[in-house]
Amino acid sequence: MTTNRLHYASALVLMVFVTLHLGNHLMSLQSVEAHLEAMEILRQVYRNPFAETLLMLSCLFQVYSGLRLMKQRKGTFNTTFEKIRLYSGLYVAFFLIAHPIAIWVGRLYMHLDTNFY
Numbered sequence: 001m002t003t004n005r006l007h008y009a010s011a012l013v014l015m016v017f018v019t020l021h022l023g024n025h026l027m028s029l030q031s032v033e034a035h036l037e038a039m040e041i042l043r044q045v046y047r048n049p050f051a052e053t054l055l056m057l058s059c060l061f062q063v064y065s066g067l068r069l070m071k072q073r074k075g076t077f078n079t080t081f082e083k084i085r086l087y088s089g090l091y092v093a094f095f096l097i098a099h100p101i102a103i104w105v106g107r108l109y110m111h112l113d114t115n116f117y
Contacts, residue, residue, distance in 0.1 A: 003065050003068060003069060004069070006061065006065060007061075007062065007065040007066065007069060010057075010058040010059075010061045010062045010065070011058075011062060013054060013055065013058040014055075014058050014059065014062060014096075017046060017055055020042055020045070020046065021042075021046075023038075024038045024039050024042055027039075028116060032116050035116050036115060036116060039115060039116075056100065059096045059097075059100055060096075062092075062093075062096055063093045063096050063097060066089050066092070066093055067093060070086065070089060070090075
């Protein structure tokens with residue numbers, strides 16, 4: 001498989017997780033209790049060791065492959081759309097590093113339940 005296809009595949013894994021994750025956050029608009037109830041159900045899926053490993057590997061690969069693909073196109077970002085795509089990709093790469101680190105530090109080292117509160 002090419003880097004492009006693997007980048008796409010890791011993006012699909014992330015898209016499924018983000019859809020579930022944001023859907024869970026939207027439940028808080030109904031009530032905190034609804035959010036916490038949905039989160040407990042979803043945690044059974046995405047805190048499964050296999051799913052969690054797949055998710056973290058997808059984050060890492062997405063960052064690596066995105067930066068690699070960007071480097072291959074260096075100097076060819078001419079249009080406004082291409083520049084927006086470049087900068088949004090760099091932001092997503094930063095987010096895919098910073099957010100999981102914050103969650104892991106909170107869970108593993110600070111012993112926090114990373115829920116609504």
